[in-house]
Amino acid sequence: MLGRMRDTLPFVIKADREGFLLIVNGEIPLPDLLEALRTKLEESKAFFQNSRMILDLRRRTFDPDEIHAVRALLEQAAGVELAEVRLGSSNGAFFRWAGAVLGVKVSLEGERERAAAAPQEPPPGAEPPLVVRQTCRSGTRIESPAELVILGDVNPGAEIIAAGDIVVFGTLRGVAHAGAEGDRSAKIWALHIEPQQLRIADVVALPPRGRKPKPKRYEVAEVKGDLIQVVSY
Amino acid sequence: MAGRTIVVTSGKGGVGKTTTVANLGTALAKKGYSVVMIDADIGLRNLDVVMGLENRIVYNLVDIVEGKCRTEQAMIRDRKLKTLHIIPAAQTREKDAVKPEQMKALCGELAQEHDFVLIDCPAGIERGFKNAVAGAQQALVVTTPEVSAIRDADRVIGLLEANLLKDIHLIINRLNVKMVKKGDMMSTADIVSLLSVPLIGVVPESEEVVVSTNRGVPLVHERGSRAGAAFQKIAARLNGENVPFDDDQDGGFLSRVKRIFGG
Ligand SMILES: Nc1ncnc2c1ncn2[C@@H]1O[C@H](COP(=O)(O)OP(=O)(O)OP(=O)(O)O)[C@@H](O)[C@H]1O
Numbered sequence: 001m002l003g004r005m006r007d008t009l010p011f012v013i014k015a016d017r018e019g020f021l022l023i024v025n026g027e028i029p030l031p032d033l034l035e036a037l038r039t040k041l042e043e044s045k046a047f048f049q050n051s052r053m054i055l056d057l058r059r060r061t062f063d064p065d066e067i068h069a070v071r072a073l074l075e076q077a078a079g080v081e082l083a084e085v086r087l088g089s090s091n092g093a094f095f096r097w098a099g100a101v102l103g104v105k106v107s108l109e110g111e112r113e114r115a116a117a118a119p120q121e122p123p124p125g126a127e128p129p130l131v132v133r134q135t136c137r138s139g140t141r142i143e144s145p146a147e148l149v150i151l152g153d154v155n156p157g158a159e160i161i162a163a164g165d166i167v168v169f170g171t172l173r174g175v176a177h178a179g180a181e182g183d184r185s186a187k188i189w190a191l192h193i194e195p196q197q198l199r200i201a202d203v204v205a206l207p208p209r210g211r212k213p214k215p216k217r218y219e220v221a222e223v224k225g226d227l228i229q230v231v232s233y
Numbered sequence: 234m235a236g237r238t239i240v241v242t243s244g245k246g247g248v249g250k251t252t253t254v255a256n257l258g259t260a261l262a263k264k265g266y267s268v269v270m271i272d273a274d275i276g277l278r279n280l281d282v283v284m285g286l287e288n289r290i291v292y293n294l295v296d297i298v299e300g301k302c303r304t305e306q307a308m309i310r311d312r313k314l315k316t317l318h319i320i321p322a323a324q325t326r327e328k329d330a331v332k333p334e335q336m337k338a339l340c341g342e343l344a345q346e347h348d349f350v351l352i353d354c355p356a357g358i359e360r361g362f363k364n365a366v367a368g369a370q371q372a373l374v375v376t377t378p379e380v381s382a383i384r385d386a387d388r389v390i391g392l393l394e395a396n397l398l399k400d401i402h403l404i405i406n407r408l409n410v411k412m413v414k415k416g417d418m419m420s421t422a423d424i425v426s427l428l429s430v431p432l433i434g435v436v437p438e439s440e441e442v443v444v445s446t447n448r449g450v451p452l453v454h455e456r457g458s459r460a461g462a463a464f465q466k467i468a469a470r471l472n473g474e475n476v477p478f479d480d481d482q483d484g485g486f487l488s489r490v491k492r493i494f495g496g
């Protein structure tokens with residue numbers, strides 16, 4: 001059994017069609033954020049080298065100096081270019097001005113949503129689920145402060161972590177951790193669960209050895225007593 | 234004319250990248266195409282050895298990008314095929330002697346004059362990989378049916394996708410059909426389903442490969458070689474020819490069946 005996850009990062013990095021998306025959570029102080037980000041970048045330097053990063057500030061606001069600091073760190077720690085800053089709908093005019101000063105493209109959530117089909121508004125107070133529309137390959141780590149939906153497989157060597165439920169519309173072969181902040185009622189849903197390891201809150205399970213038959217429709221992992229049970233449907 | 238630039242890469246070392254480049258280059262040149270193979274494995278060159286051309290090297294890739302020679306001066310012509318050339322790697326230089334932009338420029342220049350530019354990528358995901366990939370429009374990822382090689386191939390596919398190189402095909406090398414049948418090795422279908430990129434060919438495990446490497450004559454010159462035939466099929470598919478996958482030779486691969494619901 002493991003304790004509550006203490007190492008949950010104050011940000012999420014996910015791959016996007018236009019590069020990487022850096023989503024900053026909550027109200028963590030800037031120096032702590034920069035330090036965590038530096039560690040992450042240095043750990044996976046080769047992975048990020050020369051890539052483009054989009055800074056997503058829909059969950060907190062930054063002033064231009066803070067954006068400057070993040071940009072300098074990205075560049076210096078892993079040669080990452082800050083390509084764009086994405087914001088919520090408030091503060092638009094101010095940030096357009098800031099974008100012009102910084103020479104970085106600024107886009108507002110409302111505009112982007114009108115361009116793509118607008119997603120449903122979550123109930124007030126709830127974090128929206130994170131949706132990843134691709135296979136998570138070896139070396140990828142994805143974290144969500146809420147639910148996590150993967151439209152693809154999760155391959156061996158990949159790790160997916162969520163504070164809430166995890167839904168994989170594909171085969172789960174890597175490591176999945178649902179209820180990472182301690183919620184034992186969280187569940188892991190997948191078309192096929194054949195993982196390296198499953199975790200729900202503080203409960204850890206290794207799969208039994210040997211192949212098991214594919215489920216007809218889907219499988220769900222949940223905590224029963226002090227064990228994780230996987231049921232096929 | 235704009236030719237195609239294709240990088241052959243793997244993640245894990247020793248799975249058959251150089252063998253693949255030598256055989257595909259030779260097979261495409263035999264079809265009459267003009268082909269240049271670039272050995273981007275700086276410091277560990279061996280494409281020239283596999284092609285039996287190591288004695289003819291005067292200039293190399295680093296000399297070109299440093300302006301010490303013209304591009305044509307570093308291109309060595311194959312002993313048999315007039316339209317096949319290699320640009321050897323520098324044996325005595327570091328991996329960072331070439332920059333991604335320089336590689337891009339060179340590939341662009343070569344693609345103007347030739348039908349295919351094939352790049353032999355070094356193992357790993359560090360700088361050498363970034364260089365080799367920089368100039369390519371298309372990637373062939375080589376893996377053997379071993380779990381560790383497949384894991385690394387998966388990682389490399391993720392990196393390629395993040396670098397916006399999305400035209401990726403898979404080559405499975407050293408497949409041992411007997412072992413698959415006994416259940417001791419992952420089958421082609423399992424590997425393709427895990428990596429979820431389209432398969433372009435399967436090459437059987439074969440002693441002929443080692444013999445041909447030592448002789449410096451690519452297998453596709455050999456009639457009746459199964460591994461050579463497998464590389465020929467891959468070359469044909471690269472060329473857009475419709476070569477069906479055959480169950481026995483290709484290790485029991487069944488292409489994904491699509492169901493279409495009529496209304
Ligand atoms: N299908 C095969 N059957 C048997 N042996 C093979 C096969 N393919 C490659 N080999 C052997 O495996 C070894 C490695 O092949 P090769 O040099 O092509 O790999 P590589 O991926 O280029 O290696 P590196 O990462 O070191 O550049 C060679 O000795 C080669 O002869």
Ligand SMILES: [Mg+2]
Pocket residue numbers: 250251252274279353354
């Ligand atoms: Mg090699």
